[in-house]
Amino acid sequence: MQSIEQRVRKFLRETFPVANETELTAEQSLLExxxxxxxxxxxxxxxxxxxxxxxxxxxxxxxENIDGIGALVRYVESKRAEAGLTE
Known part of the structure; x- marks a missing residue:
């Protein structure tokens, strides 16, 4: 099973062509x-x-929740924990 980060990276690469132009770091701004x-x-x-x-x-x-892969991973983890969901 892919990690949350792997799934987010795959979605970004498949959906937003700009994401393929550079290797995004975990904390790099997706908006900027x-x-x-x-x-x-x-x-x-x-x-x-x-x-x-x-x-x-x-x-x-x-x-704080969406502007970076690391922020997205932390956000999803907290929402899933809040809902009592685990990977």
Whole structure:
């Protein structure tokens, strides 16, 4: 089974062509690097909900939770723990 980080990286590479142009570090900004724009954020949030069986609250869509692969992994882990889900 792939880790959360591997699944997020695969989704980004398959969905956003800019993600293939550089090797993204875990803490690199997805917004500043041009991987995500506002529509991309919506697409990503929808995918996170479906892929990880979580519900993303509107107030949680902030850079601290979504602007980097590391931030996304931590966010998904916390949401899954909150819901009592494990990998």
């Amino acid at each position: 690097s041009g991987v995500l724009d506002s529509i991309g954020v919506l697409n990503l949030m929808t995918w996170l909900e479906r892929e990880f069986a979580i519900y993303v609250e509107d107030h949680e869509v902030v850079p």
